[in-house]
Amino acid sequence: MYAEIPTGLSEEHEAIRTEVHRFGADVLRPASLQLDLLTPGEVVEQGSPLWKVFRAWYELGSHASSLPTAYGGLELDAAASHALFVELGWAAADLAISLGVAAMPFQLAAQVALLAGNDRLVDELIRPFVEDREARYVGCWAITEPGHGSDTLGVGRAEFHDPAGAGACRARRDGGDIVVSGQKSAWVSNGSIATHALLFCTMEESRGMAGGAVVMVPLDLPGVSRGAPLDKHGQRALNQGEIFFDEVRVPGWCLLADPDLYPTALELTLSHANSGMGAVFTGLARAAFEEALTYARERVQGGKPIAEHQLVQSKLFTMFARYQQARALSKAAMVGLSELGGIGGLAHAISSKVTCTDTAFAVASDAVQVYGGTGMVRGILVEKLLRDARASLIEDGVNEFLGLVAARQLVDSYAC
């Protein structure tokens, strides 16, 4: 019997991986398939399978898996986090992203609190999030604007410092508060359901995109409103939507990074997000490979299973090899980044995101090919995997542009 090569996890972490796999198979994947067929409005309605997923995840305490033990989190090490996100991605990449993004603002806030000390952040946001078992605290990451997409992520590039390129969503200091006005685009993941936004906006226009601020914004404050949930062809279980800010007054202790710290905060966030994407879409590639293998063994055509045809075997092997490459790369990037303390490994995180999402798309496309006509039918998993993987080539940064961001770092500072 052929089995997956060992993960190298401790017994304790292997048990977590097994538990997350079971959660993925029993809860996440069936919910994602159901949500895929609903309208975006139905996806976010109370009573939809989305809330069953969120409540089950928070009930397990897994939503706080990356938060420090100092604040009650599980503080999984990087290898265990990698295994966890691969399992979630295997089950349903769209919901894996939704659950991952839900924790993002609280993770960055915890890092800031650990470094700078901020009791209000800890008492009013981080601990309540960690202790939450009903999904009452749900985060989102809001950076893209209607007039600003790839350029918001161009940390290190010359145009990032061009005053003419500053973002339109603005924050200003007013007394001890921060006042926010402007709009974030319909692409904000969890934008329809989030209770808190990790808002990346402009504070010093004269510095261009680099003059930003990161503000934790509770989304029940006066002046916050939202657009309708976005209707898209892939990752349909991942709710997305616009958020508008009209003179929203946020207490000063919610400022996580001012313009001096902004490029570092963005690099940290981008590195974290990209390495997470690498792991999630490694999982999707594995799901596509496994679906194709199972189908090829079962589908009898011309008198024998199609798995007995050499061309099908060749395709299956290529899919397997690509998945294994993604698995090794995404793990190395996540572990390496953690050893660096989250900063200094952006090019590695981007390599992981770009390679693993390209791989997921290629392997999902091959899986549809192995299925033949059946692979085009709604309700067949590989058809959904292909749509979900397609979105990942744009999500958290268009792959081509992320490559330019990484290249800038390599040209400027790679030691040969």
Ligand SMILES: Cc1cc2nc3c(=O)[nH]c(=O)nc-3n(C[C@H](O)[C@H](O)[C@H](O)COP(=O)(O)OP(=O)(O)OC[C@H]3O[C@@H](n4cnc5c(N)ncnc54)[C@H](O)[C@@H]3O)c2cc1C
């Ligand atoms: C599934 C999904 C989830 C997302 N989640 C979030 C989220 O949680 N929060 C959030 O804020 N945003 C989110 N986004 C938005 C995402 O980060 C942006 O879509 C992405 O950064 C690209 O921006 P854009 O769509 O405006 O494309 P554009 O920036 O307009 O780019 C369009 C094309 O032009 C190319 N291009 C742009 N600039 C350059 C350049 N300087 N040189 C060469 N080529 C260039 C790009 O490569 C691309 O091919 C999500 C998007 C998707 C699809």
